[in-house]
Amino acid sequence: MRNPICEKIKKIKPSGIRRLFDIANEIPDVLSLGVGEPDFDTPWHIREEGIYALQKGRTFYTSNSGLAELREEICSYIKRKYGLNYDPQTEVVVTVGGSEAIDAALRTIINPGDEVVYPEPCFVSYLPCILLADGVPVPIELNADTEFRLTGAQLEAAITEKTKALLLSYPNNPTGAIMERKDLEDIAKIAIKHDLIVITDEIYSELSYNGPHVSIASMPGMQERTILINGFSKAYAMTGWRLGYALAPAGIMEYMLKIHQFAIMSAPTVSQYAAIAALRNGDNDVRMMVESYNMRRRYLMEAFREMKLPCFEPFGAFYVFPDISEFGMTSEEFSTALLKAENVAVVPGSAFGECGDKYVRISYAYSIDTLKEAMGRMSRFINKMRA
Amino acid sequence: MDSEAREQILQLLEKDAKLGINDIAAMLDLDIEDVRSEIEQMEKDHIICGYHAFINWDKTEDEKISALIELKVNPQRGKGFDRIAEKIYQFPEVESLYLMSGGYDFTVILRKATMKEIASFVSSKLAVIDEVQSTATHIVLARYKDHGLSLVTPKKDARMVIVP
Secondary structure (H helix, E strand, O other), rough: OOOOOHHHHHOOOOOOOHHHHHHHHHOOOOOOOOOOOOOOOOOOOHHHHHHHHHHHOOOOOOOOOOOOOHHHHHHHHHHHHHOOOOOOOOOOOEOHHHHHHHHHHHHOOOOOOEEEEEEEEOOOOOOHHHOOOEEEEEEEOOOOHHHOOOOHHHHHHHOOEEEEEEOOOOOOOOOOOOOOHHHHHHHHHHHHHOOOOOEEEOOOOOOOOOOOOOOOOOHHOOOHHEEEEEOOOOOOOOOHHOOEEEEEHHHHHHHHHHHHHHHHOOHHHHHHHHHHHHHOOOOHHHHHHHHHHHHHHHHHHHHHHHHHOOOOOOOOOEOOOEHHHOOOOOHHHHHHHHHHHEEOOOOOHHOHHHHHHHHEEEEEEOOOHHHEEEHHHHHOOOOOOHH | OOHHHHHHHHOOOOOOOOOOOHHHHHHHOOOHHHHHHHHHHHOOOOOOOOOOOOOHHHOOOOOEEEEEEEEEEEEEEEEHHHHHHHHHHHEEEEEEEOOOOOOOOEEEOOOOOHHHHHHHHHHHHHHOOOOOEEEEEEEOOOOOEOOEEEEEOOOOOOOEEEEO
């Protein structure tokens, strides 16, 4: 039989966390700090709205771009947060998670050979999605010295004549880094100067611990060249509902909708009804969860200080990204050794790009009790390694 | 220490009284000594009145039951409800006592006891207080949630071990 697999997908490497995942899965009582999703249940009033939608038989397709009511709520949320105006009719699409929006955004703007610059370490889907869109990935390697923020100089150095787009994600998975207004201003100027399209994945925007999140779309002259992506997974603990959205100028959205329409039809209807409740009545839930994450974040930072494990202080998402280079191991070796010695699972930084290899990602989407136990084990492990 | 920080300390302790001072200080980004002295002060001021373990007695051999009693009273001239409350809460059988708005005056929650003990307490101690007009005793059949915490066995973390 002929080889059924196309060349493009053959070239894409399997996920870097696969091996560790397989080992961790074999261990019965593994204490995991490896999860990239909230530990909270979706707030009850939101789940109830989903149940009510089912009860009412709201089980049909919605319009391609999503329920009108939800699109209106999304636009008013964005207006409230960033002062940006988007037309609910022509500038929003409700997607299957932020992930679909990233894929569709890239496929909307990339011609074969176009370069897409993006900071690394970053979420695992960016590189494969750029490749699948026939783009050329151009990672910009960041490190803890700049707190994993992208600087204007770094961006400028990566831009060539073929650069079409910049793909940003702050607050960042896996580093927990944020970009503040002054950082974004520099980036915006360069994006305008080189006429770049910016795709900004702001799925962790609500999980900001040093003042409210700033969107690059709100910088002067940026809205017209920005595809803004967000969703419900992290802010409202709704990962399994698979619901996100993208906002872009009508001239871009028109084409993005084509991809969404033919690949997906419409996002899950029940989830869309639940999401309306989240946007209307979910502020308190978000505040409560953010407060809780922030306490855990500080707790971990203190634990690392005590262990004397270098770690820049992250102000976003629910990850810390300590530097493990003193042990002379790759991040995968370190993670595997920690797993075998102490049953604690963390994610090797290399899963998020080669330059992440000096670090491991530790999630604090866990109770304080779990974190406490894990830090005790990690400290024991580190002390043994240093001895 | 500002009142917001105090409030946060109280909220943490209310959820988990075993939380150490070091942990609280780390979680709230406060100085350890400040947290220590603040908690001591709040204990002195009787803002923190005690530390309890939260026990699901239904999971033990214990067969005793809980009762909630609605009480209607005739308040005394000049002394209002406080004097009557004092007569009631001094009984060691009384676990909680609240003055209520609405259809009756006091909610009395009794310490867990046998049916016999509850009956005897209501008839021979509570109902005979001069000001007590009437009592209505309700027995708790099952407890689902107390002190903001569910008594149902917590479910296991259903998330996958590693998620990017």
